[in-house]
Amino acid sequence: GQQVMQIPQYQHVQEGEDFTTYCNSSTTLSNIQWYKQRPGGHPVFLIQLVKSGEVKKQKRLTFQFGEAKKNSSLHITATQTTDVGTYFCQETSGSRLTFGEGTQLTVNP
């Protein structure tokens, strides 16, 4: 499948600070999905982006799909300790799923 590169690998923030993780591909993506995995847990689907330039919000989370559909971002405003976990992007090519390596977020209270 295609490769999606995700940065940064780790992010440590103080509670209340913002957080952003980026997902990049060298080729055009048909769609992109975002997941959150809490420590010791399993990935949980957050959202899907399909359209060029699409922006979706879920409370403090904002998801963007680039105009060229080669990159995506997840931004969390005013992080809370409940945001701790690893955030993955994932692209679909047919039935093949490829995940980014994830960004592990820690939040200091």
Next chain:
Amino acid sequence: EAQVTQNPRYLITVTGKKLTVTCSQNMNHEYMSWYRQDPGLGLRQIYYSMNVEVTDKGDVPEGYKVSRKEKRNFPLILESPSPNQTSLYFCASSFTGLNGYTFGSGTRLTVV
């Protein structure tokens, strides 16, 4: 409750002893898939299935087998486990395969 159920949650076994990890979903999903998660390597797809009796290899299929005889079940079979198959395994399902997947709680396998 809509869910993907994997069993067992934890398993320690010896090299060469055949094992099966079961996966069942109650959402009538067409698509099911197996992943392994390893530190520094992220989630990698082992096998996937688009419907009953339709399966295909993912990125890391060596050493694994699957079957899809019924829509709800998608077991992962390790015929002769080796220590490099020590990992955290996830089963997941999706209605269309083109949107989000629902993951099971995971199976932590240790092969000694």
